[in-house]
Amino acid sequence: MRILLSAIYPYAFLLLYLIIPFDNYIRALPNILVAILVLAFPFVVKKEDFKKLKSLPLILFVGLLAYLCIDSFISGRLPEDFNIIKKVMIAAGLAILYIPVADVKKINRAIIFTSLAAIVFSVYNFVLITDATGNFALGDSPQVVESLLIDRLYLGLLSTFSILISFQEIKKKYHPNNNYYLVNIFVNLLFIVLINSKIAIICLLVLLALKQFYGQRKIWKIAIVLTTAAAIIGLFLLLKSEKGFQHNPREKHKNAPAFIENSLTYELRSIVWQCAQNIIEQKGFILTGLGFDKTKDELVTCYSNQLSDPTKRNRFVAERYNTHNQFLDFYLGAGFIALLIFLTFIFASFFINRKQFLPTALLAILIMYSMVENVFHRQIGAYYVGFILIVLITSGKSSENNTIKKV
Known part of the structure; x- marks a missing residue:
């Protein structure tokens, strides 16, 4: 029984993070999965696992x-x-x-997949609404607002997570999976721009500047930091006006x-x-x-x-x-x-x-x-x-x- 639960437990977590954005359509399932995790936890947890809780x-x-x-x-x-x-x-x-x-990468993959699923769902709704109304508009348009799977703020957050995780998974040397992560970054970035999620754009600019402080320091990184800082300030002034x-x-x-x-x-x-x-x-x-x-x-x-x-x-x-x-x-x-x-x-x-x-x-x-x-x-x-x-x-x-x- 314990072996079976140990095999199922990680996939229950993965499924939970896969379906979170679809909560309005399958409202009971996340609660059911959490209940399953709670009930199975005593049977799958090991003594050494509790050492992870010694985290400030x-x-x-x-x-x-x-x-x-x-x-x-x-x-x-x-x-x-x-x-x-x-x-x-x-x-x-x-x-x-x-x-x-x-392996935390199971949730990372779930974040990437669910972000793509949410984008596909939202784009499909947008096409249907545009076809029904006969109008085409992006940004703050009614079509975009009504077609999004979840609130734009949280959809932007999910896409930001997906971009960040994909960026971290890209290998310095050639790897076949690099192409998939690059495509995912491009799709999510384009989607953020199309839905005009300003907080997500600001987050990405801040993360771009933050990344320059990691790894070897080079002169061109200073230019990136200054450019992104100017872009963030400009965006704030634009929003304010x-x-x-x-x-x-x-x-x-x-x-x-x-x-x-x-x-x-x-x-x-x-x-x-x-x-x-x-x-x-x-x-x-x-x-x-x-x-x-x-x-x-x-x-x-x-x-x-x-x-x-x-x-x-x-x-x-x-x-x-x-x-x-x-x-x-x-x-x-x-x-x-x-x-x-x-x-x-x-x-x-x-x-x-x-x-x-x-x-x-x-x-x-x-x-x-x-x-x-x-x-x-x-x-x-x-x-x-x-x-x-x-x-x-x-x-x-x-x-x-x-x-x-x-x-």
């Missing part, structure tokens, strides 16, 4: 989970906050459940068609962040947090008071938009202590893995996405944070070309 990043992340549970329980808001705490639990749980699996991006929530904006309303995120985030700032100013220093559900209530009150446009106000109140920033969410929802633990987890992980490009790059991606999204408010976000944790605890010794060169 994992210990700090579990410490964050423990604090969130204790803080919510003592404050009497555990039932209200459990939906968010559960997502943090999923991320930590996936890392722990992965320790019997010997786009029509509709406003910092004052009281200012009136031209309403977009309801069909694509949710894709216009710059105005949304500016309003949400302004309200979060107002709450922080009103509450003062927050040590243990207001509660994640109470934070949304406070934001809704701010939307009701600050937005003068009744249509926009009603939409913000009805949608109960969250902070769209994981750092703000931890500070408001669970207080300074939770934010401090989360930041300590990130900085400690960076320090431990600073000589290895892949885990460092994944941490950079986590930071950038956490600045514009509450990654623990969506189950798909929890799964991908779990993937980052898995890489952090399974990263082996860095190779010559993947190590930052000492001066």
Whole structure:
């Protein structure tokens, strides 16, 4: 029985990460697979596997989970906050459940395959919608928004993961698989540009600059760093100057068609962040947090008071938009202590893995996405944070070309 479970266990993990983007279509299957992994775990785990748990990043992340549970329980808001705490639990749980699996490359392959599957699915939908409407448009067009398998932000995240993994798998010397990885990088990069996922583009530019600090240092690498830095700054200035991006929530904006309303995120985030700032100013220093559900209530009150446009106000109140920033969410929802633990987890992980490009790059991606999204408010976000944790605890010794060169 144990031999059979040991053979099936890694493929259950692989299947889980294959189907994550299709959660809306096969909602029960990911939960079934997680249940199978939990039940099989005691039978397949070995004593030496638990040595993998002696990882400071994992210990700090579990410490964050423990604090969130204790803080919510003592404050009497555990039932209200459990939906968010559960997502943090999923991320930590996936890392722990992965320790019997010997090869992290199984998940890497699953990430590549599922990214391609999501692209094919989205392109197929785009063709159908374009044929039905008779219009062709890319970027922020209604066709693109409606055809995507999952939210553009997470689809961009998945493609970024796929590009990063493929880049890491390319061998310096000729290898037949290099062609497949290069094609995958090209397909995902083209898809990111076509769907206009700006956060994914920024991530790729940052990773390009970051990579130049690994391996031998050459003069042309400095030019790449400076060029990518200029491109990132230029992109930020472009986003800031786009029509509709406003910092004052009281200012009136031209309403977009309801069909694509949710894709216009710059105005949304500016309003949400302004309200979060107002709450922080009103509450003062927050040590243990207001509660994640109470934070949304406070934001809704701010939307009701600050937005003068009744249509926009009603939409913000009805949608109960969250902070769209994981750092703000931890500070408001669970207080300074939770934010401090989360930041300590990130900085400690960076320090431990600073000589290895892949885990460092994944941490950079986590930071950038956490600045514009509450990654623990969506189950798909929890799964991908779990993937980052898995890489952090399974990263082996860095190779010559993947190590930052000492001066």
